[in-house]
Amino acid sequence: MNKDAQKKAPFADALEEYCRQRMVPFHTPGHKLGAGAPVREQILFGKALRQDLGLMYALDDLFQPEGPLREAMELAADAYGAGRTFFSVNGTTACIEAMILAVCGPGDTVLIPREAHRSVLSGLILSGAVPAYMESRYAEREEVSLGPDPASLQAAIAAHKDARAVLFTYPTYDGLAGQLTEMVRIAHQYGLIVLVDEAHGAHLAFHEELPPDALACGADCVAQSTHKLTGSLTQTSMLHCRRGFPYTDRVAAAMALVQSTSPHYWFLASLDLARQQMALEGRQRETQALSLARQARKQLNALPGISCFGREMMRYEAVGNLDETKLTIDFSGLGLMGREAERLLRDARIEVELTAGHHVLALVTFGDSDKSIQALLDGCRKIAGMHQVVERKDTPEPPLPQPQVVMAPREAWYAEKETISRSLCAGRICAETITFYPPGIPVVAAGEVLTGDVLAYIDQKLAAGYVTNGAADSSLDTIQVVRKG
Ligand SMILES: Cc1ncc(COP(=O)(O)O)c(C=O)c1O
Structure with a gap:
């Protein structure tokens, strides 16, 4: 990392300079720097409305950057050790959708952990790719998912020899970092593209006592929520491609596909400043x-x-x-x-x-x-x-049933659906994702068969008093299924 260059914040500087010029605005947004904003909006946001700018070609274009924004993204790539970095104003959600869209087409198999974030499913729906699941380990005592280990990756590769890519969540929400270097090595050995959802890891690269970041572990493309654990505004993220990643231009095109054409310049300036802060003071902080x-x-x-x-x-x-x-x-x-x-x-x-x-x-x-x-x-x-201290009773988690994927998420998304009683669901294709917390790992996802094992698992969880998350009817008296052809 070039520490001297990292002192700069070119996009934040350009935005500040532009605001200083006090141009008379004949452009969006319609409130014209706050003058026409609703009174409560003026009270809530105050002078900040004067800097409510986006889509100003005078300042640069997120999707065809040639000026300060380009420099800001290059500095971010340098700080994170990436070949190229893209800014996102639609969180890591957009980055994950874009990286899947960039490398997968309809029918391609992607290996994913069962508890992948919902944006992974969105990426599969958008691209038409099909998930194959790596088994996730689970810590019963601590009630947290540990994600897949090298053995579960090997098993998934053996079962899906034609898989095109693998996507890992690293680290988990709880800060558990898998054996990523080893899993990247295995995946690359079998020719898989390695995508990483590092939503909870934008700070990792800046301290040696934190887990190594995903790019350092050898990943090809990494999505990070800069806003989650470092200093940028909510909704802002970065997508990094490793040096020499052959799909980098496709990633650029996909990022334009999933984002607004009017990115807010605060968001972009805050990404620039958060990168500067981490590059200069990240270790100490x-x-x-x-x-x-x-x-x-x-x-x-x-x-x-x-x-x-x-x-x-x-x-x-x-x-x-x-x-x-x-x-x-x-x-x-x-x-x-x-x-x-x-x-x-x-x-x-x-x-x-x-x-x-x-x-x-x-x-x-x-x-x-x-x-x-x-x-x-x-x-x-x-x-x-x-409260009194009580003796802890472990409630062993029932083993999760084997998923039977029979329909691509995209097909399930477009399929006609019906809502039927749970007692009539055996053998039907589920049209929604059903998860209990714990373990926070779906028991069934859209496009999968509601097997006897799935229904038995649901019965067991409901009997134990657990409430589901994600289903339209949280009592699960009824379940949405794909209408029979
Ligand atoms: C593991 C994981 N991936 C992706 C996301 C999406 O990130 P964002 O909110 O930046 O769109 C989240 C958000 O909570 C997440 O926890």
Whole structure:
């Protein structure tokens, strides 16, 4: 990385300079720099409306960059060690759709983890590609999915010798980083293109005590939510292609396909500034985030009935490393579900990222301070004080049924559907995705057969009181299926 060049923020500079010129606007947006904006919008956004600009050719074009935006994306590629980097104003969702569209066509097989983000399914629907699943490992004690390991990748490759690409989620939401270098090696050995959903990893490249980033592990194309764990505005992401990736131009074309033609310039400027910040101060800032998270983890583990896993997760074969800035806080020792703990924390004015099983997930970033960490600890301490410690009962997860994919997601998307009683579903093709948390891994997805095993799994989960996520009828009394031809 060229540290001197990284001091620049060419697009943010250009935007600032343009705003200084106070041009009289005869262009979109219609509110004309705030003058015509609704009063409440003016109160809410204030002077910022003067910089509400997009689609100004004076400043550069996201899809044909030739000026400061091009330079900003080149600097991002240099900072991340990519051959070429694209900015996204539609999150990692657009990046994932674009990378699948760029390398897969109708009927191509893509190996994916069963719990892939919904944008992967969107990419499959858009491209017509067909998923084949790598089995994901699951940690019963911690109630988190670990993703696939090299053995599950090998098994998927053996079962789908014609697969064109493989897509990994790395790291998981909980910060668990798979054996990516090894899995990339295996995938490349079989000629697969390696795509990585690194939504939760935009900070990894900047600290050696974080898991290695996906490009460093050898991935071909990597989608990152810059907004999730570094400093850019919500909705902004980057898509990186490795140096020499032969589909880079297709990726560029696909990024234009899935994004607005009026990208907001705040978004683009914030990506430029977030990259500059990470390139110049990333290591020091991540040192701070790691130190806060480590202190918090230690203190959480000292609270009665509360636990927060750490590097011991690497005892699982599927886990190669851990992003310690993620705090998965388990309340099972107090007999609480994550949802209840989340509500109690909210009462203490603490908002966590998500909840599943008996835990909540709290993200620590360089935006945190001793004060914010203290507030989290106080909230947890209060919950511990309100509840008796109970003996933890493990509820073993039933094994997930083998998926039987009979229809491409695109075909299932266009197929006529009907909603029928669950008792009549055996053998029908499912038209929706049904997931229980835990394990957070779909039991069945659109285009797959509702086999006896799938229905038995659903019965078992419902009997145990679990609520599904993703289905139109959350009681699952009825299920959407593909109408018979
Ligand atoms: C694993 C994963 N991939 C992709 C996405 C989509 O990212 P974005 O919100 O930036 O579109 C998310 C969002 O939560 C995610 O968790």
